[in-house]
Amino acid sequence: xxxxxxxxxxxxxxxxxxxxxxxxxxxxxxxxxxxxxxxxxxxxxxxxxxxxxxxxxxxxxxxxxxxxxxxxxxxxxxxxxxxxxxxxxxxxxxxxxxxxxxxxxxxxxxxxxxxxxxxxxxxxxxxxxxxxxxxxxxxxxxxxxxxxxxxxxxxxxxxxxxxxxxxxxxxxxxxxxxxxxxxxxxxxxxxxxxxxxxxxxxxxxxxxxxxxxxxxxxxxxxxxxxxxxxxxxxxxxxxxxxxxxxxxxxxxxxxxxxxxxxxxxxxxxxxxxxxxxxxxxxxxxxxxxxxxxxxxxxxxxxxxxxxxxxxxxxxxxxxxxxxxxxxxxxxxxxxxxxxxxxxxxxxxxxxxxxxxxxxxxxxxxxxxxxxxxxxxxxxxxxxxxxxxxxxxxxxxxxxxxxxxxxxxxxxxxxxxxxxxxxxxxxxxxxxxxxxxxxxx
Numbered sequence: 001x002x003x004x005x006x007x008x009x010x011x012x013x014x015x016x017x018x019x020x021x022x023x024x025x026x027x028x029x030x031x032x033x034x035x036x037x038x039x040x041x042x043x044x045x046x047x048x049x050x051x052x053x054x055x056x057x058x059x060x061x062x063x064x065x066x067x068x069x070x071x072x073x074x075x076x077x078x079x080x081x082x083x084x085x086x087x088x089x090x091x092x093x094x095x096x097x098x099x100x101x102x103x104x105x106x107x108x109x110x111x112x113x114x115x116x117x118x119x120x121x122x123x124x125x126x127x128x129x130x131x132x133x134x135x136x137x138x139x140x141x142x143x144x145x146x147x148x149x150x151x152x153x154x155x156x157x158x159x160x161x162x163x164x165x166x167x168x169x170x171x172x173x174x175x176x177x178x179x180x181x182x183x184x185x186x187x188x189x190x191x192x193x194x195x196x197x198x199x200x201x202x203x204x205x206x207x208x209x210x211x212x213x214x215x216x217x218x219x220x221x222x223x224x225x226x227x228x229x230x231x232x233x234x235x236x237x238x239x240x241x242x243x244x245x246x247x248x249x250x251x252x253x254x255x256x257x258x259x260x261x262x263x264x265x266x267x268x269x270x271x272x273x274x275x276x277x278x279x280x281x282x283x284x285x286x287x288x289x290x291x292x293x294x295x296x297x298x299x300x301x302x303x304x305x306x307x308x309x310x311x312x313x314x315x316x317x318x319x320x321x322x323x324x325x326x327x328x329x330x331x332x333x334x335x336x337x338x339x340x341x342x343x344x345x346x347x348x349x350x351x352x353x354x355x356x357x358x359x360x361x362x363x364x365x366x367x368x369x370x371x372x373x374x375x376x377x378x379x380x381x382x383x384x385x386x387x388x389x390x391x392x393x394x395x396x397x398x399x400x401x402x403x404x405x406x407x408x409x410x411x412x413x414x415x416x417x418x419x420x421x422x423x424x425x426x427x428x429x430x431x432x433x434x435x436x437x438x439x440x
Contacts (some may be wrong), residue, residue: 020208040109183383238272271323
């Protein structure tokens with residue numbers, strides 16, 4: 001079979017979506033403290049490494065083909081992707097892998113500064129297998145919420161073009177549960193050092209995410225007309241969300257911030273994910289305005305409720321994911337003059353279907369994450385020691401530092417007792433403290 005323009009576009013889109021994961025690492029790395037920046041980037045990178053292997057072995061199989069109770073596909077149907085050799089479906093398998101990678105990586109921001117890297121590496125493959133793959137199958141692979149599925153027969157056809165439920169609500173819910181299991185950072189809401197340490201890196205990460213999201217939303221487009229609508233909506237929704245977030249910040253706190261601009265962009269991207277192919281550009285602007293303002297308020301609620309969602313995964317991804325998914329019940333365009341949201345005279349059916357998808361996603365991700373998180377926490381433990389958290393998880397988990405100071409080019413490691421050999425230094429070269437080591 002000759003390669004077509006659609007095949008090429010899908011491969012380009014897959015590469016763009018894969019780039020989103022290191023972009024997310026930069027976004028999260030800049031938002032955390034300096035002594036945890038590398039750890040955050042590594043949590044994104046290890047997600048790509050683990051899920052890439054899982055997807056080839058059994059993950060892709062679980063999202064396609066004949067299902068088990070219409071909940072997940074047979075894990076052995078395409079085990080190792082052997083049956084796809086010589087088929088262009090391998091491109092689809094690669095593209096879908098990048099979605100699974102970014103979804104689980106999103107969760108990591110809720111437990112920044114305090115999680116064991118090994119525990120996270122264990123959580124990733126289990127969560128993708130137990131939570132993500134079934135959701136992807138149910139919505140996109142022929143399961144309960146797909147066309148002809150049992151949920152669709154009762155509540156109507158769910159619209160989730162690029163993952164409002166499968167990616168955003170599921171990761172946001174998992175982030176909420178995992179943050180509760182791991183607990184608050186020491187000094188949460190009191191320590192002034194619990195703030196972003198590198199705003200330019202945050203902005204760079206947000207820019208990479210915005211770029212990659214055009215592949216995230218547009219990769220599955222089947223016509224030029226649909227691709228054009230997706231592209232414009234992926235532009236204007238985050239643009240409007242950024243503006244409304246900044247206005248909300250100005251009104252509530254007196255200043256529009258760079259972090260607010262970056263967070264507003266991400267909130268808009270999240271909100272338009274399920275609806276990018278099913279709403280008009282004007283509705284996309286309205287959606288962005290609502291999502292940006294609402295999420296600017298949501299992220300502040302963690303202090304009121306004592307939820308240490310370190311990098312605002314719950315407020316942005318769960319919040320905007322809910323807004324974007326439910327908004328389709330109001331602003332979804334009619335198809336061939338039929339259906340559509342309430343604003344187009346389509347009746348409540350679409351809103352009912354979207355609500356059903358939200359409830360199922362919340363339950364599956366919430367309960368699945370609760371079981372996985374508690375088992376890991378009770379066995380290997382999810383949390384680093386108080387001493388390791390104070391010193392910084394970059395040093396305690398990776399023996400590295402994002403920022404090197406002093407003559408040796410290495411920061412002082414307060415976890416080590418007495419002289420120690422520096423990684424990469426001549427044998428016997430001992431560490432010594434530098435003035436800049438107090439940099440948080």
